[in-house]
Amino acid sequence: MRMVVDVMGGDHGPAVIIDGARLALESHPSISELFLVGREDEIKAAMGRLGFRDSRVKIVHASEILTMDDKPVEGLRRKKDCSILRAVDLLKEGLADALISPGNTGGIVAASTIRLRTLEGLDRPGIATVIPSSKGEFVLLDSGASVECRPTHLLHFAIMGSIYSREMLGCKNPRVGILSNGTEANKGTEMTQEAFRLCKMVDLNFIGNVEGHDLFHNRVDVVVCDGFIGNIVLKTLESFAKGLASWLKEEISANPKRMLGAMLVKGALRSIRRRTDPDTRGGAPLLGLNGIVFKAHGSSKERAITNGIGQAVLAVEHRINEIIRKEAAQANQRVTEAKP
Numbered sequence: 001m002r003m004v005v006d007v008m009g010g011d012h013g014p015a016v017i018i019d020g021a022r023l024a025l026e027s028h029p030s031i032s033e034l035f036l037v038g039r040e041d042e043i044k045a046a047m048g049r050l051g052f053r054d055s056r057v058k059i060v061h062a063s064e065i066l067t068m069d070d071k072p073v074e075g076l077r078r079k080k081d082c083s084i085l086r087a088v089d090l091l092k093e094g095l096a097d098a099l100i101s102p103g104n105t106g107g108i109v110a111a112s113t114i115r116l117r118t119l120e121g122l123d124r125p126g127i128a129t130v131i132p133s134s135k136g137e138f139v140l141l142d143s144g145a146s147v148e149c150r151p152t153h154l155l156h157f158a159i160m161g162s163i164y165s166r167e168m169l170g171c172k173n174p175r176v177g178i179l180s181n182g183t184e185a186n187k188g189t190e191m192t193q194e195a196f197r198l199c200k201m202v203d204l205n206f207i208g209n210v211e212g213h214d215l216f217h218n219r220v221d222v223v224v225c226d227g228f229i230g231n232i233v234l235k236t237l238e239s240f241a242k243g244l245a246s247w248l249k250e251e252i253s254a255n256p257k258r259m260l261g262a263m264l265v266k267g268a269l270r271s272i273r274r275r276t277d278p279d280t281r282g283g284a285p286l287l288g289l290n291g292i293v294f295k296a297h298g299s300s301k302e303r304a305i306t307n308g309i310g311q312a313v314l315a316v317e318h319r320i321n322e323i324i325r326k327e328a329a330q331a332n333q334r335v336t337e338a339k340p
Contacts, residue, residue: 006099
Protein backbone atom coordinates (compact mmCIF):
# COMPACT_ATOMS: atom_id res chain seq x y z
CA MET A 1 0.00 0.00 0.00
CA ARG A 2 1.72 3.15 -1.26
CA MET A 3 0.10 6.53 -0.62
CA VAL A 4 0.77 10.00 -2.05
CA VAL A 5 -0.12 13.20 -0.18
CA ASP A 6 -0.02 16.62 -1.85
CA VAL A 7 0.94 18.74 1.17
CA MET A 8 0.95 22.17 -0.50
CA GLY A 9 -2.69 22.75 -1.43
CA GLY A 10 -4.39 23.30 1.93
CA ASP A 11 -5.51 26.53 3.61
CA HIS A 12 -3.52 25.88 6.80
CA GLY A 13 -0.08 25.14 5.35
CA PRO A 14 1.87 21.91 4.90
CA ALA A 15 2.47 21.18 8.61
CA VAL A 16 -1.23 20.40 9.21
CA ILE A 17 -1.35 18.05 6.22
CA ILE A 18 1.90 16.36 7.22
CA ASP A 19 0.69 15.82 10.78
CA GLY A 20 -2.48 14.23 9.42
CA ALA A 21 -0.32 11.93 7.29
CA ARG A 22 1.76 11.05 10.36
CA LEU A 23 -1.36 10.00 12.25
CA ALA A 24 -2.51 7.95 9.24
CA LEU A 25 0.75 6.01 9.27
CA GLU A 26 0.16 5.17 12.92
CA SER A 27 -3.40 4.03 12.18
CA HIS A 28 -2.69 2.06 9.01
CA PRO A 29 0.33 -0.25 9.24
CA SER A 30 -0.58 -1.60 5.77
CA ILE A 31 0.88 1.61 4.27
CA SER A 32 4.38 0.60 3.16
CA GLU A 33 5.37 3.92 1.57
CA LEU A 34 4.11 7.46 2.00
CA PHE A 35 5.16 10.12 -0.50
CA LEU A 36 4.95 13.72 0.72
CA VAL A 37 4.90 15.99 -2.32
CA GLY A 38 5.75 19.69 -2.10
CA ARG A 39 8.56 22.08 -1.34
CA GLU A 40 11.25 19.96 0.27
CA ASP A 41 12.56 22.62 2.65
CA GLU A 42 9.07 23.31 4.02
CA ILE A 43 8.30 19.61 4.39
CA LYS A 44 11.55 18.92 6.25
CA ALA A 45 11.02 21.93 8.52
CA ALA A 46 7.48 20.80 9.37
CA MET A 47 8.60 17.23 10.02
CA GLY A 48 11.33 18.55 12.31
CA ARG A 49 8.87 20.62 14.34
CA LEU A 50 6.54 17.63 14.63
CA GLY A 51 9.32 15.21 15.51
CA PHE A 52 8.09 13.10 12.60
CA ARG A 53 10.54 10.42 11.55
CA ASP A 54 9.46 7.30 9.71
CA SER A 55 11.40 5.14 7.26
CA ARG A 56 8.27 4.76 5.14
CA VAL A 57 8.21 8.47 4.29
CA LYS A 58 9.72 9.75 1.04
CA ILE A 59 9.82 13.42 0.10
CA VAL A 60 9.19 14.36 -3.54
CA HIS A 61 10.19 17.94 -4.27
CA ALA A 62 7.82 20.19 -6.21
CA SER A 63 8.83 23.83 -6.46
CA GLU A 64 5.41 25.27 -7.42
CA ILE A 65 1.89 25.37 -6.00
CA LEU A 66 -1.38 25.43 -7.93
CA THR A 67 -3.35 27.94 -5.86
CA MET A 68 -7.12 28.38 -5.57
CA ASP A 69 -6.81 31.50 -7.73
CA ASP A 70 -5.20 29.65 -10.65
CA LYS A 71 -7.37 28.60 -13.57
CA PRO A 72 -6.91 24.81 -13.61
CA VAL A 73 -5.75 24.01 -17.14
CA GLU A 74 -3.91 27.31 -17.64
CA GLY A 75 -2.24 26.94 -14.25
CA LEU A 76 -1.10 23.38 -14.97
CA ARG A 77 0.45 24.48 -18.27
CA ARG A 78 2.26 27.35 -16.59
CA LYS A 79 3.29 25.54 -13.40
CA LYS A 80 4.70 22.29 -14.69
CA ASP A 81 6.50 21.58 -11.40
CA CYS A 82 3.45 22.07 -9.19
CA SER A 83 2.80 19.58 -6.39
CA ILE A 84 -0.45 18.17 -7.78
CA LEU A 85 1.17 17.25 -11.12
CA ARG A 86 4.12 15.63 -9.34
CA ALA A 87 1.72 13.70 -7.12
CA VAL A 88 -0.41 12.47 -10.03
CA ASP A 89 2.72 11.42 -11.93
CA LEU A 90 3.60 9.03 -9.09
CA LEU A 91 0.28 7.28 -9.70
CA LYS A 92 0.76 7.30 -13.45
CA GLU A 93 4.22 5.73 -13.16
CA GLY A 94 2.91 2.96 -10.93
CA LEU A 95 4.93 4.09 -7.91
CA ALA A 96 1.85 4.63 -5.74
CA ASP A 97 -1.63 3.19 -5.28
CA ALA A 98 -3.64 6.23 -4.18
CA LEU A 99 -3.45 10.00 -3.84
CA ILE A 100 -5.07 12.60 -1.61
CA SER A 101 -4.90 16.37 -2.07
CA PRO A 102 -6.66 19.32 -0.42
CA GLY A 103 -5.76 21.58 -3.34
CA ASN A 104 -7.56 23.30 -6.20
CA THR A 105 -10.46 21.01 -7.19
CA GLY A 106 -10.38 21.95 -10.88
CA GLY A 107 -6.62 21.44 -10.93
CA ILE A 108 -6.90 17.99 -9.35
CA VAL A 109 -9.62 16.95 -11.81
CA ALA A 110 -7.71 18.31 -14.81
CA ALA A 111 -4.32 16.89 -13.79
CA SER A 112 -5.78 13.47 -12.93
CA THR A 113 -7.88 13.24 -16.09
CA ILE A 114 -5.08 14.34 -18.41
CA ARG A 115 -2.33 12.25 -16.82
CA LEU A 116 -4.22 9.13 -15.71
CA ARG A 117 -7.05 9.00 -18.26
CA THR A 118 -10.42 7.46 -17.55
CA LEU A 119 -10.98 3.75 -17.07
CA GLU A 120 -11.77 1.75 -20.20
CA GLY A 121 -15.43 2.21 -21.15
CA LEU A 122 -15.82 5.50 -19.29
CA ASP A 123 -15.60 9.04 -20.68
CA ARG A 124 -15.80 11.29 -17.61
CA PRO A 125 -14.72 11.13 -13.96
CA GLY A 126 -17.09 12.07 -11.18
CA ILE A 127 -16.68 13.24 -7.59
CA ALA A 128 -18.66 11.07 -5.16
CA THR A 129 -19.58 13.01 -2.01
CA VAL A 130 -21.08 11.13 0.95
CA ILE A 131 -23.82 13.17 2.66
CA PRO A 132 -25.59 12.25 5.92
CA SER A 133 -29.36 11.75 5.87
CA SER A 134 -32.02 10.87 8.45
CA LYS A 135 -31.09 7.18 8.79
CA GLY A 136 -27.73 6.88 7.13
CA GLU A 137 -25.95 8.41 4.16
CA PHE A 138 -26.33 8.89 0.44
CA VAL A 139 -23.79 9.39 -2.33
CA LEU A 140 -24.07 12.51 -4.52
CA LEU A 141 -22.37 12.00 -7.86
CA ASP A 142 -21.17 14.02 -9.69
CA SER A 143 -20.57 16.85 -7.23
CA GLY A 144 -18.28 18.98 -9.34
CA ALA A 145 -15.90 17.20 -11.73
CA SER A 146 -17.86 17.13 -15.00
CA VAL A 147 -20.03 20.18 -15.57
CA GLU A 148 -21.30 19.38 -19.06
CA CYS A 149 -22.55 15.82 -19.47
CA ARG A 150 -24.29 13.45 -21.84
CA PRO A 151 -26.81 10.75 -20.85
CA THR A 152 -24.16 8.01 -20.94
CA HIS A 153 -22.08 9.98 -18.43
CA LEU A 154 -25.00 9.98 -15.98
CA LEU A 155 -25.39 6.23 -16.55
CA HIS A 156 -21.74 5.73 -15.65
CA PHE A 157 -22.11 7.98 -12.59
CA ALA A 158 -25.03 5.78 -11.50
CA ILE A 159 -22.91 2.64 -11.85
CA MET A 160 -19.91 4.14 -10.03
CA GLY A 161 -22.06 5.56 -7.26
CA SER A 162 -23.82 2.24 -6.75
CA ILE A 163 -20.47 0.44 -6.48
CA TYR A 164 -19.09 3.02 -4.07
CA SER A 165 -22.18 2.84 -1.85
CA ARG A 166 -22.03 -0.94 -1.85
CA GLU A 167 -18.30 -1.40 -1.32
CA MET A 168 -17.39 1.59 0.85
CA LEU A 169 -20.60 2.30 2.78
CA GLY A 170 -21.85 -1.28 3.12
CA CYS A 171 -25.21 -0.68 1.43
CA LYS A 172 -26.19 -4.12 0.08
CA ASN A 173 -28.48 -3.01 -2.74
CA PRO A 174 -28.19 0.78 -3.22
CA ARG A 175 -31.25 2.61 -4.49
CA VAL A 176 -30.17 4.79 -7.40
CA GLY A 177 -32.11 7.87 -8.52
CA ILE A 178 -31.60 10.72 -10.98
CA LEU A 179 -32.04 14.18 -9.47
CA SER A 180 -34.87 15.93 -11.30
CA ASN A 181 -37.75 18.37 -10.89
CA GLY A 182 -40.31 15.59 -10.60
CA THR A 183 -40.52 11.83 -10.10
CA GLU A 184 -42.36 11.14 -13.37
CA ALA A 185 -40.29 9.67 -16.21
CA ASN A 186 -41.15 12.59 -18.50
CA LYS A 187 -39.81 15.20 -16.05
CA GLY A 188 -36.37 16.78 -16.32
CA THR A 189 -34.26 17.71 -19.33
CA GLU A 190 -33.72 15.71 -22.50
CA MET A 191 -30.42 14.55 -21.01
CA THR A 192 -31.92 13.26 -17.75
CA GLN A 193 -34.84 11.65 -19.59
CA GLU A 194 -32.43 9.71 -21.81
CA ALA A 195 -30.29 8.84 -18.78
CA PHE A 196 -33.47 7.54 -17.12
CA ARG A 197 -34.04 5.21 -20.09
CA LEU A 198 -30.42 3.98 -20.04
CA CYS A 199 -30.42 3.30 -16.30
CA LYS A 200 -33.50 1.08 -16.68
CA MET A 201 -31.58 -1.09 -19.17
CA VAL A 202 -28.74 -2.09 -16.86
CA ASP A 203 -28.33 -4.08 -13.66
CA LEU A 204 -29.03 -1.35 -11.12
CA ASN A 205 -31.58 -0.93 -8.33
CA PHE A 206 -32.85 2.09 -10.25
CA ILE A 207 -35.83 3.78 -8.60
CA GLY A 208 -36.30 6.51 -11.22
CA ASN A 209 -36.23 10.26 -10.66
CA VAL A 210 -35.86 11.79 -7.20
CA GLU A 211 -36.55 15.34 -6.10
CA GLY A 212 -34.68 17.56 -3.67
CA HIS A 213 -37.06 16.79 -0.80
CA ASP A 214 -36.33 13.05 -1.15
CA LEU A 215 -32.66 13.35 -0.25
CA PHE A 216 -32.95 13.48 3.53
CA HIS A 217 -35.84 11.06 4.06
CA ASN A 218 -34.08 7.73 3.44
CA ARG A 219 -35.60 7.31 -0.02
CA VAL A 220 -32.41 7.06 -2.08
CA ASP A 221 -28.81 5.87 -1.59
CA VAL A 222 -27.17 7.24 -4.77
CA VAL A 223 -28.22 10.59 -6.24
CA VAL A 224 -27.08 11.07 -9.85
CA CYS A 225 -26.64 14.44 -11.58
CA ASP A 226 -24.14 16.38 -13.65
CA GLY A 227 -21.31 18.21 -11.91
CA PHE A 228 -22.92 21.63 -12.37
CA ILE A 229 -26.10 20.70 -10.50
CA GLY A 230 -24.22 18.51 -8.02
CA ASN A 231 -21.81 21.24 -7.01
CA ILE A 232 -24.67 23.70 -6.46
CA VAL A 233 -26.48 21.13 -4.30
CA LEU A 234 -23.34 20.42 -2.28
CA LYS A 235 -22.43 24.04 -1.64
CA THR A 236 -26.04 24.95 -0.82
CA LEU A 237 -26.14 22.16 1.78
CA GLU A 238 -22.80 23.23 3.26
CA SER A 239 -23.93 26.85 3.48
CA PHE A 240 -27.32 25.95 4.97
CA ALA A 241 -25.70 23.71 7.61
CA LYS A 242 -23.36 26.50 8.69
CA GLY A 243 -26.18 29.04 8.66
CA LEU A 244 -28.47 26.79 10.72
CA ALA A 245 -25.75 26.22 13.33
CA SER A 246 -25.21 29.97 13.56
CA TRP A 247 -28.94 30.67 13.89
CA LEU A 248 -29.30 28.08 16.65
CA LYS A 249 -26.37 29.53 18.58
CA GLU A 250 -27.77 33.04 18.24
CA GLU A 251 -31.28 32.07 19.32
CA ILE A 252 -30.15 29.84 22.21
CA SER A 253 -27.90 32.55 23.64
CA ALA A 254 -30.70 35.14 23.47
CA ASN A 255 -31.81 34.53 27.09
CA PRO A 256 -30.96 32.34 30.12
CA LYS A 257 -34.06 30.14 29.80
CA ARG A 258 -33.10 29.06 26.31
CA MET A 259 -29.54 28.43 27.43
CA LEU A 260 -30.83 26.20 30.23
CA GLY A 261 -33.01 24.34 27.74
CA ALA A 262 -30.03 23.85 25.47
CA MET A 263 -28.20 22.08 28.31
CA LEU A 264 -30.98 19.49 28.38
CA VAL A 265 -30.55 18.66 24.67
CA LYS A 266 -26.77 18.95 24.67
CA GLY A 267 -26.32 15.24 23.97
CA ALA A 268 -28.66 15.33 20.97
CA LEU A 269 -26.88 18.38 19.54
CA ARG A 270 -23.52 16.65 19.91
CA SER A 271 -24.88 13.58 18.14
CA ILE A 272 -26.10 15.68 15.20
CA ARG A 273 -22.74 17.44 15.06
CA ARG A 274 -20.92 14.09 14.87
CA ARG A 275 -23.21 12.84 12.12
CA THR A 276 -22.70 15.96 10.03
CA ASP A 277 -18.95 16.29 10.64
CA PRO A 278 -17.20 16.34 7.21
CA ASP A 279 -13.91 15.35 8.83
CA THR A 280 -15.30 11.87 9.46
CA ARG A 281 -14.79 11.00 5.78
CA GLY A 282 -12.00 13.47 5.17
CA GLY A 283 -12.30 13.44 1.40
CA ALA A 284 -14.34 12.57 -1.67
CA PRO A 285 -13.10 10.20 -4.38
CA LEU A 286 -12.70 11.20 -8.00
CA LEU A 287 -14.09 8.01 -9.53
CA GLY A 288 -13.57 6.64 -13.02
CA LEU A 289 -9.82 7.16 -13.42
CA ASN A 290 -6.85 4.82 -13.77
CA GLY A 291 -5.84 5.50 -10.19
CA ILE A 292 -7.39 6.17 -6.78
CA VAL A 293 -7.66 9.94 -6.25
CA PHE A 294 -9.27 11.62 -3.23
CA LYS A 295 -10.07 15.31 -2.93
CA ALA A 296 -9.87 16.68 0.62
CA HIS A 297 -11.43 20.01 1.55
CA GLY A 298 -9.08 22.98 1.32
CA SER A 299 -9.73 23.78 4.99
CA SER A 300 -8.89 20.25 6.14
CA LYS A 301 -7.15 19.87 9.49
CA GLU A 302 -5.14 16.90 10.75
CA ARG A 303 -8.10 14.63 11.52
CA ALA A 304 -9.66 15.13 8.10
CA ILE A 305 -6.42 14.25 6.32
CA THR A 306 -5.95 11.17 8.50
CA ASN A 307 -9.47 9.96 7.74
CA GLY A 308 -9.16 10.84 4.06
CA ILE A 309 -6.06 8.68 3.77
CA GLY A 310 -7.98 5.95 5.57
CA GLN A 311 -10.74 6.15 2.95
CA ALA A 312 -8.14 5.90 0.18
CA VAL A 313 -6.65 2.82 1.85
CA LEU A 314 -10.13 1.26 1.99
CA ALA A 315 -10.76 2.03 -1.70
CA VAL A 316 -7.52 0.29 -2.68
CA GLU A 317 -8.32 -2.71 -0.47
CA HIS A 318 -11.78 -3.04 -2.04
CA ARG A 319 -10.32 -2.84 -5.57
CA ILE A 320 -12.87 -0.18 -6.47
CA ASN A 321 -11.44 0.50 -9.92
CA GLU A 322 -11.46 -3.15 -10.95
CA ILE A 323 -15.13 -3.44 -10.02
CA ILE A 324 -16.02 -0.19 -11.82
CA ARG A 325 -14.22 -1.33 -14.97
CA LYS A 326 -16.02 -4.69 -14.96
CA GLU A 327 -19.54 -3.40 -14.25
CA ALA A 328 -19.21 -0.46 -16.65
CA ALA A 329 -18.24 -2.87 -19.43
CA GLN A 330 -21.29 -5.04 -18.68
CA ALA A 331 -23.59 -2.00 -18.71
CA ASN A 332 -22.13 -0.67 -21.96
CA GLN A 333 -22.68 -4.06 -23.58
CA ARG A 334 -26.32 -4.18 -22.47
CA VAL A 335 -26.97 -0.70 -23.84
CA THR A 336 -25.28 -1.59 -27.14
CA GLU A 337 -27.31 -4.79 -27.50
CA ALA A 338 -30.54 -2.91 -26.81
CA LYS A 339 -29.99 -0.45 -29.64
CA PRO A 340 -32.16 -1.11 -32.72
